[in-house]
Amino acid sequence: MxxxxxxxxxxxxxxxxxxxxxxxxxxxxxxxxxxxxxxxxxxxxxxxxxxxxxxxxxxxxxxxxxxxxxxxxFDKPLNTISLTDDIDANLAKHPSCTVHEFTVVKPDEHVRHELGLHEFSFTFYIERSHLHEGQAIDVQYLYYPVEIFRDIRLTSAETSIRQWIDENYDVTPDSFHKTLRAVTASERECEILGIPEGSPLLEVEQIGYLDDGRPFESLVARFPGDRSEYQTIDSDSLPV
Amino acid sequence: MxxxxxxxxxxxxxxxxxxxxxxxxxxxxxxxxxxxxxxxxxxxxxxxxxxxxxxxxxxxxxxxxxxxxxxxxFDKPLNTISLTDDIDANLAKHPSCTVHEFTVVKPDEHVRHELGLHEFSFTFYIERSHLHEGQAIDVQYLYYPVEIFRDIRLTSAETSIRQWIDENYDVTPDSFHKTLRAVTASERECEILGIPEGSPLLEVEQIGYLDDGRPFESLVARFPGDRSEYQTIDSDSLPV
DNA sequence: GAGTGGTCTAGACCACGAA
DNA sequence: TCGTGGTCTAGACCACTCG
The missing domain is CATH 1.10.10.10 (Winged helix-like DNA-binding domain superfamily/Winged helix DNA-binding domain)
Structure with missing residues:
Protein backbone atom coordinates (compact mmCIF):
# COMPACT_ATOMS: atom_id res chain seq x y z
CA MET A 1 0.00 0.00 0.00
CA PHE A 74 -20.94 12.24 3.87
CA ASP A 75 -21.19 8.56 3.26
CA LYS A 76 -22.90 8.45 -0.08
CA PRO A 77 -20.90 6.66 -2.72
CA LEU A 78 -19.45 8.86 -5.45
CA ASN A 79 -19.51 8.37 -9.19
CA THR A 80 -22.11 5.65 -9.14
CA ILE A 81 -25.82 5.11 -8.78
CA SER A 82 -27.09 4.90 -5.24
CA LEU A 83 -30.43 3.40 -4.42
CA THR A 84 -32.00 3.28 -0.97
CA ASP A 85 -29.58 2.03 1.66
CA ASP A 86 -31.14 -1.36 2.24
CA ILE A 87 -31.18 -2.15 -1.46
CA ASP A 88 -27.58 -1.08 -1.95
CA ALA A 89 -26.43 -3.18 0.98
CA ASN A 90 -28.37 -6.21 -0.15
CA LEU A 91 -27.13 -6.01 -3.74
CA ALA A 92 -23.55 -5.71 -2.65
CA LYS A 93 -23.86 -8.90 -0.62
CA HIS A 94 -26.00 -11.02 -2.91
CA PRO A 95 -25.96 -9.75 -6.45
CA SER A 96 -28.83 -11.51 -8.12
CA CYS A 97 -30.35 -10.95 -11.52
CA THR A 98 -33.11 -12.25 -13.66
CA VAL A 99 -31.85 -12.51 -17.22
CA HIS A 100 -34.43 -11.55 -19.85
CA GLU A 101 -32.24 -12.20 -22.84
CA PHE A 102 -28.86 -13.74 -23.51
CA THR A 103 -27.70 -14.02 -27.11
CA VAL A 104 -24.96 -13.24 -29.59
CA VAL A 105 -25.87 -10.45 -32.01
CA LYS A 106 -24.49 -8.16 -34.65
CA PRO A 107 -24.84 -4.91 -32.69
CA ASP A 108 -26.39 -1.83 -34.23
CA GLU A 109 -24.16 0.92 -35.50
CA HIS A 110 -24.29 2.93 -32.30
CA VAL A 111 -22.92 0.12 -30.14
CA ARG A 112 -20.49 -0.96 -32.83
CA HIS A 113 -19.10 2.52 -32.87
CA GLU A 114 -18.89 2.73 -29.08
CA LEU A 115 -16.96 -0.52 -28.96
CA GLY A 116 -14.80 0.33 -31.97
CA LEU A 117 -15.89 -2.79 -33.84
CA HIS A 118 -16.02 -3.64 -37.53
CA GLU A 119 -19.24 -4.14 -39.38
CA PHE A 120 -18.91 -7.92 -39.28
CA SER A 121 -18.16 -8.17 -35.56
CA PHE A 122 -20.38 -9.95 -33.07
CA THR A 123 -21.13 -9.26 -29.43
CA PHE A 124 -22.81 -10.99 -26.55
CA TYR A 125 -26.05 -9.25 -25.74
CA ILE A 126 -27.54 -9.46 -22.29
CA GLU A 127 -30.71 -7.93 -20.99
CA ARG A 128 -31.30 -8.37 -17.29
CA SER A 129 -32.62 -6.86 -14.06
CA HIS A 130 -31.20 -6.84 -10.58
CA LEU A 131 -33.59 -8.15 -7.97
CA HIS A 132 -34.39 -6.99 -4.49
CA GLU A 133 -36.88 -9.09 -2.55
CA GLY A 134 -38.21 -10.53 -5.75
CA GLN A 135 -38.72 -7.10 -7.32
CA ALA A 136 -36.75 -5.80 -10.32
CA ILE A 137 -35.00 -2.56 -9.46
CA ASP A 138 -33.30 -1.79 -12.76
CA VAL A 139 -33.06 -2.86 -16.38
CA GLN A 140 -29.66 -3.34 -17.99
CA TYR A 141 -28.69 -3.80 -21.62
CA LEU A 142 -25.12 -5.07 -22.06
CA TYR A 143 -22.84 -5.75 -25.01
CA TYR A 144 -19.49 -7.58 -24.89
CA PRO A 145 -17.32 -8.10 -27.98
CA VAL A 146 -16.90 -11.75 -28.87
CA GLU A 147 -13.44 -10.78 -30.11
CA ILE A 148 -12.39 -10.20 -26.51
CA PHE A 149 -14.59 -12.60 -24.58
CA ARG A 150 -15.13 -15.86 -26.47
CA ASP A 151 -17.18 -17.33 -23.67
CA ILE A 152 -19.61 -15.69 -21.29
CA ARG A 153 -21.97 -17.90 -19.30
CA LEU A 154 -25.60 -17.35 -18.47
CA THR A 155 -24.87 -18.08 -14.81
CA SER A 156 -22.41 -15.18 -14.73
CA ALA A 157 -25.08 -12.85 -16.11
CA GLU A 158 -27.27 -13.91 -13.20
CA THR A 159 -24.73 -12.76 -10.66
CA SER A 160 -21.68 -10.77 -11.70
CA ILE A 161 -20.36 -10.64 -15.25
CA ARG A 162 -17.38 -8.64 -14.11
CA GLN A 163 -16.44 -11.38 -11.66
CA TRP A 164 -16.62 -13.94 -14.45
CA ILE A 165 -14.36 -11.81 -16.58
CA ASP A 166 -11.89 -11.30 -13.74
CA GLU A 167 -11.66 -15.02 -13.19
CA ASN A 168 -11.45 -16.13 -16.79
CA TYR A 169 -9.68 -13.41 -18.71
CA ASP A 170 -6.46 -11.54 -18.20
CA VAL A 171 -7.81 -8.06 -18.66
CA THR A 172 -7.95 -5.01 -16.41
CA PRO A 173 -10.83 -2.56 -16.62
CA ASP A 174 -9.38 0.90 -16.36
CA SER A 175 -11.97 3.62 -16.85
CA PHE A 176 -15.55 4.31 -17.78
CA HIS A 177 -17.12 6.96 -19.97
CA LYS A 178 -20.63 7.72 -18.80
CA THR A 179 -23.57 9.64 -20.15
CA LEU A 180 -26.56 10.29 -17.92
CA ARG A 181 -30.03 11.05 -19.19
CA ALA A 182 -33.63 11.21 -18.06
CA VAL A 183 -35.94 9.08 -20.16
CA THR A 184 -39.47 7.77 -20.07
CA ALA A 185 -39.86 4.09 -19.26
CA SER A 186 -41.05 1.93 -22.14
CA GLU A 187 -44.13 -0.22 -21.63
CA ARG A 188 -41.97 -3.26 -21.22
CA GLU A 189 -39.76 -1.55 -18.64
CA CYS A 190 -42.80 -0.47 -16.66
CA GLU A 191 -43.93 -4.08 -16.52
CA ILE A 192 -40.54 -5.35 -15.47
CA LEU A 193 -40.06 -2.66 -12.85
CA GLY A 194 -43.65 -2.62 -11.66
CA ILE A 195 -43.98 1.12 -12.07
CA PRO A 196 -46.74 3.27 -13.57
CA GLU A 197 -46.81 4.04 -17.26
CA GLY A 198 -44.81 7.13 -18.17
CA SER A 199 -42.51 7.01 -15.15
CA PRO A 200 -39.18 8.79 -15.51
CA LEU A 201 -36.01 6.70 -15.46
CA LEU A 202 -32.42 7.70 -14.83
CA GLU A 203 -30.37 6.21 -17.65
CA VAL A 204 -26.63 5.63 -17.43
CA GLU A 205 -24.86 4.72 -20.64
CA GLN A 206 -21.42 3.45 -19.76
CA ILE A 207 -18.56 2.42 -22.00
CA GLY A 208 -15.83 0.49 -20.21
CA TYR A 209 -12.17 0.60 -21.30
CA LEU A 210 -9.32 -1.78 -20.55
CA ASP A 211 -5.90 -0.54 -19.51
CA ASP A 212 -4.61 -1.00 -23.04
CA GLY A 213 -7.21 1.40 -24.41
CA ARG A 214 -9.70 -1.11 -25.80
CA PRO A 215 -13.41 -0.65 -25.11
CA PHE A 216 -14.69 -3.94 -23.67
CA GLU A 217 -18.21 -3.24 -22.47
CA SER A 218 -21.21 -1.21 -23.47
CA LEU A 219 -23.86 -0.87 -20.83
CA VAL A 220 -27.14 0.98 -20.67
CA ALA A 221 -28.76 0.81 -17.25
CA ARG A 222 -32.08 2.38 -16.35
CA PHE A 223 -33.31 3.04 -12.83
CA PRO A 224 -36.66 4.30 -11.54
CA GLY A 225 -36.25 8.03 -10.95
CA ASP A 226 -37.79 8.00 -7.52
CA ARG A 227 -35.39 5.39 -6.14
CA SER A 228 -32.09 6.35 -7.70
CA GLU A 229 -29.56 9.13 -7.86
CA TYR A 230 -26.01 9.67 -9.04
CA GLN A 231 -23.51 11.64 -6.98
CA THR A 232 -20.28 13.21 -8.11
CA ILE A 233 -17.85 15.96 -7.17
CA ASP A 234 -15.66 18.11 -9.38
CA SER A 235 -14.52 21.64 -10.02
CA ASP A 236 -16.87 22.24 -12.93
CA SER A 237 -20.07 24.16 -12.41
CA LEU A 238 -23.17 24.25 -14.51
CA PRO A 239 -23.33 27.63 -16.24
CA VAL A 240 -24.60 30.10 -13.66
CA MET B 1 1.21 28.69 -17.10
CA PHE B 74 -14.40 13.50 -28.45
CA ASP B 75 -15.43 17.07 -28.09
CA LYS B 76 -18.33 16.79 -25.72
CA PRO B 77 -17.83 18.78 -22.57
CA LEU B 78 -17.23 16.74 -19.43
CA ASN B 79 -18.81 17.10 -16.03
CA THR B 80 -21.59 19.36 -17.16
CA ILE B 81 -24.89 19.34 -18.95
CA SER B 82 -24.70 19.47 -22.70
CA LEU B 83 -27.65 20.46 -24.83
CA THR B 84 -27.73 20.42 -28.60
CA ASP B 85 -24.69 22.10 -30.13
CA ASP B 86 -26.39 25.23 -31.40
CA ILE B 87 -28.00 25.89 -28.04
CA ASP B 88 -24.76 25.39 -26.15
CA ALA B 89 -22.89 27.71 -28.46
CA ASN B 90 -25.55 30.38 -28.28
CA LEU B 91 -25.81 30.27 -24.49
CA ALA B 92 -22.08 30.56 -24.07
CA LYS B 93 -22.06 33.73 -26.18
CA HIS B 94 -25.22 35.43 -24.99
CA PRO B 95 -26.38 34.05 -21.66
CA SER B 96 -29.91 35.31 -21.29
CA CYS B 97 -32.52 34.41 -18.71
CA THR B 98 -36.05 35.20 -17.86
CA VAL B 99 -36.36 35.56 -14.10
CA HIS B 100 -39.55 34.13 -12.66
CA GLU B 101 -38.85 35.02 -9.08
CA PHE B 102 -36.28 37.05 -7.21
CA THR B 103 -36.66 37.41 -3.45
CA VAL B 104 -35.03 36.99 -0.09
CA VAL B 105 -36.37 34.03 1.88
CA LYS B 106 -35.80 31.90 4.92
CA PRO B 107 -34.87 28.70 3.09
CA ASP B 108 -36.38 25.36 4.02
CA GLU B 109 -34.44 22.94 6.16
CA HIS B 110 -33.00 21.05 3.23
CA VAL B 111 -31.34 24.09 1.67
CA ARG B 112 -30.36 25.47 5.06
CA HIS B 113 -28.57 22.23 5.75
CA GLU B 114 -26.87 22.16 2.37
CA LEU B 115 -25.57 25.68 2.89
CA GLY B 116 -24.66 25.08 6.53
CA LEU B 117 -26.85 27.96 7.71
CA HIS B 118 -28.53 28.67 11.02
CA GLU B 119 -32.25 28.60 11.45
CA PHE B 120 -32.51 32.38 11.36
CA SER B 121 -30.42 32.86 8.23
CA PHE B 122 -31.73 34.35 5.02
CA THR B 123 -30.87 33.66 1.40
CA PHE B 124 -31.54 35.18 -1.95
CA TYR B 125 -33.91 32.99 -3.90
CA ILE B 126 -33.94 33.06 -7.68
CA GLU B 127 -36.09 31.11 -10.05
CA ARG B 128 -35.24 31.55 -13.69
CA SER B 129 -34.95 29.95 -17.13
CA HIS B 130 -32.30 30.24 -19.79
CA LEU B 131 -33.66 31.27 -23.16
CA HIS B 132 -32.86 30.10 -26.65
CA GLU B 133 -34.68 31.83 -29.47
CA GLY B 134 -37.35 32.95 -27.08
CA GLN B 135 -37.91 29.46 -25.72
CA ALA B 136 -37.09 28.38 -22.16
CA ILE B 137 -34.66 25.47 -22.16
CA ASP B 138 -34.29 24.86 -18.43
CA VAL B 139 -35.63 25.85 -15.04
CA GLN B 140 -33.26 26.81 -12.25
CA TYR B 141 -33.85 27.32 -8.54
CA LEU B 142 -30.97 29.09 -6.80
CA TYR B 143 -30.17 30.05 -3.21
CA TYR B 144 -27.36 32.37 -2.08
CA PRO B 145 -26.67 33.13 1.59
CA VAL B 146 -27.20 36.78 2.44
CA GLU B 147 -24.40 36.32 4.97
CA ILE B 148 -21.95 36.00 2.09
CA PHE B 149 -23.56 38.10 -0.63
CA ARG B 150 -25.29 41.18 0.78
CA ASP B 151 -26.27 42.39 -2.64
CA ILE B 152 -27.32 40.47 -5.71
CA ARG B 153 -29.01 42.34 -8.54
CA LEU B 154 -31.90 41.26 -10.70
CA THR B 155 -29.92 42.21 -13.79
CA SER B 156 -27.22 39.72 -12.83
CA ALA B 157 -29.82 36.97 -12.50
CA GLU B 158 -30.85 37.76 -16.07
CA THR B 159 -27.36 37.08 -17.38
CA SER B 160 -24.68 35.57 -15.17
CA ILE B 161 -24.85 35.53 -11.39
CA ARG B 162 -21.40 34.04 -11.21
CA GLN B 163 -20.00 36.97 -13.17
CA TRP B 164 -21.65 39.40 -10.78
CA ILE B 165 -20.10 37.58 -7.87
CA ASP B 166 -16.68 37.52 -9.50
CA GLU B 167 -16.81 41.25 -10.04
CA ASN B 168 -18.20 42.28 -6.69
CA TYR B 169 -16.92 39.82 -4.12
CA ASP B 170 -13.51 38.50 -3.29
CA VAL B 171 -14.38 34.83 -3.26
CA THR B 172 -13.17 31.86 -5.29
CA PRO B 173 -15.50 28.99 -6.15
CA ASP B 174 -13.54 25.80 -5.70
CA SER B 175 -15.67 22.69 -6.16
CA PHE B 176 -19.19 21.44 -6.68
CA HIS B 177 -21.06 18.52 -5.20
CA LYS B 178 -23.68 17.27 -7.61
CA THR B 179 -26.58 14.87 -7.46
CA LEU B 180 -28.32 13.82 -10.66
CA ARG B 181 -31.86 12.50 -10.81
CA ALA B 182 -34.65 11.81 -13.25
CA VAL B 183 -37.91 13.51 -12.29
CA THR B 184 -41.28 14.26 -13.78
CA ALA B 185 -41.86 17.87 -14.78
CA SER B 186 -44.41 19.73 -12.68
CA GLU B 187 -47.34 21.40 -14.41
CA ARG B 188 -45.67 24.75 -14.03
CA GLU B 189 -42.39 23.46 -15.51
CA CYS B 190 -44.23 21.99 -18.48
CA GLU B 191 -45.76 25.39 -19.15
CA ILE B 192 -42.46 27.20 -18.84
CA LEU B 193 -40.59 24.69 -20.99
CA GLY B 194 -43.39 24.14 -23.48
CA ILE B 195 -43.28 20.38 -23.11
CA PRO B 196 -46.03 17.77 -22.74
CA GLU B 197 -47.42 16.88 -19.35
CA GLY B 198 -45.49 14.13 -17.62
CA SER B 199 -42.24 14.70 -19.51
CA PRO B 200 -39.07 13.45 -17.84
CA LEU B 201 -36.50 16.00 -16.72
CA LEU B 202 -32.84 15.57 -15.87
CA GLU B 203 -32.30 17.26 -12.52
CA VAL B 204 -28.91 18.43 -11.29
CA GLU B 205 -28.70 19.50 -7.68
CA GLN B 206 -25.43 21.32 -7.19
CA ILE B 207 -23.85 22.72 -4.04
CA GLY B 208 -20.97 25.10 -4.68
CA TYR B 209 -18.06 25.53 -2.26
CA LEU B 210 -15.54 28.33 -1.91
CA ASP B 211 -11.83 27.67 -1.49
CA ASP B 212 -12.13 28.23 2.25
CA GLY B 213 -14.66 25.39 2.57
CA ARG B 214 -17.84 27.48 2.79
CA PRO B 215 -20.88 26.47 0.73
CA PHE B 216 -21.96 29.54 -1.20
CA GLU B 217 -24.60 28.36 -3.65
CA SER B 218 -27.40 25.85 -3.83
CA LEU B 219 -28.73 25.17 -7.30
CA VAL B 220 -31.36 22.85 -8.65
CA ALA B 221 -31.51 22.87 -12.44
CA ARG B 222 -33.94 20.84 -14.49
CA PHE B 223 -33.59 20.09 -18.21
CA PRO B 224 -35.92 18.38 -20.65
CA GLY B 225 -34.77 14.78 -20.93
CA ASP B 226 -34.82 14.68 -24.68
CA ARG B 227 -32.51 17.66 -25.10
CA SER B 228 -29.97 17.19 -22.35
CA GLU B 229 -27.31 14.81 -21.13
CA TYR B 230 -24.48 14.80 -18.64
CA GLN B 231 -21.09 13.32 -19.51
CA THR B 232 -18.37 12.22 -17.16
CA ILE B 233 -15.36 9.92 -16.98
CA ASP B 234 -13.90 8.06 -14.03
CA SER B 235 -12.58 4.73 -12.89
CA ASP B 236 -15.77 3.68 -11.11
CA SER B 237 -18.17 1.32 -12.77
CA LEU B 238 -21.80 0.68 -12.04
CA PRO B 239 -22.09 -2.75 -10.42
CA VAL B 240 -21.87 -5.30 -13.21
C1' DG C 1 7.15 40.70 4.42
C1' DA C 2 6.16 36.30 6.17
C1' DG C 3 3.90 32.21 5.39
C1' DT C 4 1.09 29.47 2.50
C1' DG C 5 0.20 26.00 -1.31
C1' DG C 6 1.64 24.78 -6.42
C1' DT C 7 5.07 23.26 -9.32
C1' DC C 8 9.39 21.36 -10.47
C1' DT C 9 14.01 18.84 -10.34
C1' DA C 10 17.23 14.76 -10.46
C1' DG C 11 17.51 10.76 -8.85
C1' DA C 12 15.98 6.42 -6.48
C1' DC C 13 13.46 2.11 -5.51
C1' DC C 14 9.60 -0.80 -6.29
C1' DA C 15 5.60 -3.54 -8.51
C1' DC C 16 4.19 -5.25 -12.49
C1' DG C 17 4.00 -7.02 -17.46
C1' DA C 18 5.93 -9.29 -21.32
C1' DA C 19 8.81 -12.35 -23.36
C1' DT D 1 15.08 -10.80 -16.89
C1' DC D 2 14.34 -6.37 -18.26
C1' DG D 3 11.61 -2.41 -19.38
C1' DT D 4 7.54 -0.24 -17.93
C1' DG D 5 4.82 2.99 -14.98
C1' DG D 6 3.92 4.25 -9.74
C1' DT D 7 5.70 6.18 -5.77
C1' DC D 8 8.87 8.67 -3.07
C1' DT D 9 12.74 11.85 -1.47
C1' DA D 10 15.01 16.36 -0.23
C1' DG D 11 15.30 20.40 -1.73
C1' DA D 12 14.18 24.50 -4.62
C1' DC D 13 11.64 28.43 -6.62
C1' DC D 14 7.43 30.74 -7.47
C1' DA D 15 2.55 32.72 -6.97
C1' DC D 16 -0.52 33.85 -3.92
C1' DT D 17 -2.87 35.52 0.69
C1' DC D 18 -2.98 38.25 4.47
C1' DG D 19 -1.73 41.30 7.98
Missing amino acids: AKYKDIVKDIEGCIRRGDLQPYDQLPTVVEMTKAYHVSRTTIEQVMDELEKRGLVSRKRGSGVYVKKVATQS | AKYKDIVKDIEGCIRRGDLQPYDQLPTVVEMTKAYHVSRTTIEQVMDELEKRGLVSRKRGSGVYVKKVATQS
Missing part, protein backbone atom coordinates in the same frame (compact mmCIF):
# COMPACT_ATOMS: atom_id res chain seq x y z
CA ALA A 2 1.27 3.39 -0.99
CA LYS A 3 2.11 5.74 1.83
CA TYR A 4 -0.11 8.50 0.57
CA LYS A 5 -3.15 6.25 0.79
CA ASP A 6 -2.49 5.54 4.45
CA ILE A 7 -2.23 9.24 5.15
CA VAL A 8 -5.45 9.88 3.22
CA LYS A 9 -7.19 7.33 5.41
CA ASP A 10 -5.80 8.88 8.56
CA ILE A 11 -6.90 12.40 7.71
CA GLU A 12 -10.25 11.26 6.37
CA GLY A 13 -10.75 9.50 9.71
CA CYS A 14 -9.96 12.72 11.56
CA ILE A 15 -12.59 14.56 9.57
CA ARG A 16 -15.24 11.88 9.93
CA ARG A 17 -14.64 11.55 13.65
CA GLY A 18 -14.80 15.29 14.06
CA ASP A 19 -11.23 15.74 15.26
CA LEU A 20 -11.10 18.13 12.35
CA GLN A 21 -14.18 20.33 12.22
CA PRO A 22 -15.70 22.14 9.24
CA TYR A 23 -13.72 25.30 8.39
CA ASP A 24 -10.73 24.06 10.41
CA GLN A 25 -7.44 24.66 8.71
CA LEU A 26 -5.34 21.55 8.29
CA PRO A 27 -1.72 21.69 9.38
CA THR A 28 0.42 23.32 6.71
CA VAL A 29 1.90 21.11 4.06
CA VAL A 30 5.36 21.52 5.59
CA GLU A 31 4.06 20.58 9.03
CA MET A 32 2.44 17.48 7.60
CA THR A 33 5.65 16.40 5.90
CA LYS A 34 7.26 16.44 9.34
CA ALA A 35 4.34 14.84 11.17
CA TYR A 36 4.14 11.94 8.73
CA HIS A 37 7.86 11.82 7.91
CA VAL A 38 7.28 12.04 4.18
CA SER A 39 8.22 14.41 1.42
CA ARG A 40 6.23 17.30 0.15
CA THR A 41 5.20 15.53 -3.05
CA THR A 42 3.55 12.82 -1.02
CA ILE A 43 1.50 15.31 0.98
CA GLU A 44 0.38 17.06 -2.20
CA GLN A 45 -0.72 13.68 -3.51
CA VAL A 46 -2.73 13.23 -0.31
CA MET A 47 -4.36 16.63 -0.73
CA ASP A 48 -5.25 15.77 -4.34
CA GLU A 49 -7.09 12.72 -3.10
CA LEU A 50 -8.90 14.45 -0.24
CA GLU A 51 -9.97 17.17 -2.63
CA LYS A 52 -11.28 14.58 -5.08
CA ARG A 53 -13.35 13.09 -2.28
CA GLY A 54 -14.85 16.49 -1.55
CA LEU A 55 -13.49 16.75 1.97
CA VAL A 56 -11.20 19.78 1.73
CA SER A 57 -10.65 23.00 -0.19
CA ARG A 58 -7.16 24.31 -0.91
CA LYS A 59 -6.47 28.00 -0.90
CA ARG A 60 -3.07 28.89 -2.29
CA GLY A 61 -1.23 31.27 -0.05
CA SER A 62 -3.59 30.57 2.81
CA GLY A 63 -4.13 26.94 3.73
CA VAL A 64 -6.16 23.78 3.33
CA TYR A 65 -9.60 23.85 4.91
CA VAL A 66 -12.18 21.25 5.90
CA LYS A 67 -15.31 21.71 3.85
CA LYS A 68 -18.61 22.33 5.56
CA VAL A 69 -20.35 19.36 3.99
CA ALA A 70 -23.98 18.47 4.63
CA THR A 71 -23.46 15.47 6.88
CA GLN A 72 -26.10 13.41 5.13
CA SER A 73 -23.99 13.40 1.99
CA ALA B 2 2.50 25.51 -15.56
CA LYS B 3 4.73 23.37 -17.75
CA TYR B 4 2.63 20.28 -17.37
CA LYS B 5 -0.39 22.04 -18.83
CA ASP B 6 1.54 22.95 -21.97
CA ILE B 7 2.60 19.36 -22.40
CA VAL B 8 -0.96 18.18 -21.87
CA LYS B 9 -2.09 20.50 -24.63
CA ASP B 10 0.64 19.28 -26.94
CA ILE B 11 -0.14 15.60 -26.49
CA GLU B 12 -3.89 16.19 -26.60
CA GLY B 13 -3.30 17.94 -29.91
CA CYS B 14 -1.37 14.95 -31.22
CA ILE B 15 -4.26 12.66 -30.35
CA ARG B 16 -6.93 14.92 -31.81
CA ARG B 17 -4.99 15.46 -35.00
CA GLY B 18 -4.38 11.75 -35.33
CA ASP B 19 -0.60 11.90 -35.01
CA LEU B 20 -1.26 9.46 -32.23
CA GLN B 21 -3.79 6.82 -33.25
CA PRO B 22 -6.04 4.70 -31.05
CA TYR B 23 -4.10 1.85 -29.38
CA ASP B 24 -0.78 3.58 -30.11
CA GLN B 25 1.63 3.44 -27.24
CA LEU B 26 2.89 6.81 -26.10
CA PRO B 27 6.62 7.24 -25.67
CA THR B 28 7.75 5.90 -22.32
CA VAL B 29 7.72 8.22 -19.38
CA VAL B 30 11.52 8.39 -19.41
CA GLU B 31 11.56 9.22 -23.12
CA MET B 32 9.06 11.99 -22.55
CA THR B 33 11.14 13.49 -19.75
CA LYS B 34 13.94 13.82 -22.29
CA ALA B 35 11.78 14.99 -25.18
CA TYR B 36 10.19 17.76 -23.10
CA HIS B 37 13.22 18.42 -20.89
CA VAL B 38 11.27 18.01 -17.68
CA SER B 39 11.43 15.72 -14.71
CA ARG B 40 9.55 12.53 -14.24
CA THR B 41 7.09 14.02 -11.75
CA THR B 42 5.97 16.49 -14.35
CA ILE B 43 5.27 13.79 -16.90
CA GLU B 44 3.27 11.79 -14.36
CA GLN B 45 1.25 14.94 -13.71
CA VAL B 46 0.61 15.17 -17.45
CA MET B 47 -0.51 11.55 -17.59
CA ASP B 48 -2.86 12.14 -14.66
CA GLU B 49 -4.51 14.91 -16.61
CA LEU B 50 -4.76 13.01 -19.89
CA GLU B 51 -6.26 10.09 -18.03
CA LYS B 52 -8.81 12.37 -16.38
CA ARG B 53 -9.81 13.62 -19.79
CA GLY B 54 -10.38 10.06 -20.96
CA LEU B 55 -7.71 10.10 -23.65
CA VAL B 56 -5.27 7.46 -22.43
CA SER B 57 -5.04 4.30 -20.34
CA ARG B 58 -1.96 3.52 -18.27
CA LYS B 59 -0.77 -0.01 -17.88
CA ARG B 60 1.89 -0.43 -15.25
CA GLY B 61 4.79 -2.47 -16.53
CA SER B 62 3.68 -2.01 -20.10
CA GLY B 63 3.03 1.52 -21.28
CA VAL B 64 0.54 4.33 -21.80
CA TYR B 65 -1.95 3.79 -24.61
CA VAL B 66 -4.29 6.01 -26.60
CA LYS B 67 -7.87 4.99 -25.95
CA LYS B 68 -10.10 3.93 -28.79
CA VAL B 69 -12.74 6.56 -28.12
CA ALA B 70 -15.91 6.91 -30.15
CA THR B 71 -15.00 10.02 -32.11
CA GLN B 72 -18.40 11.57 -31.60
CA SER B 73 -17.74 11.82 -27.88
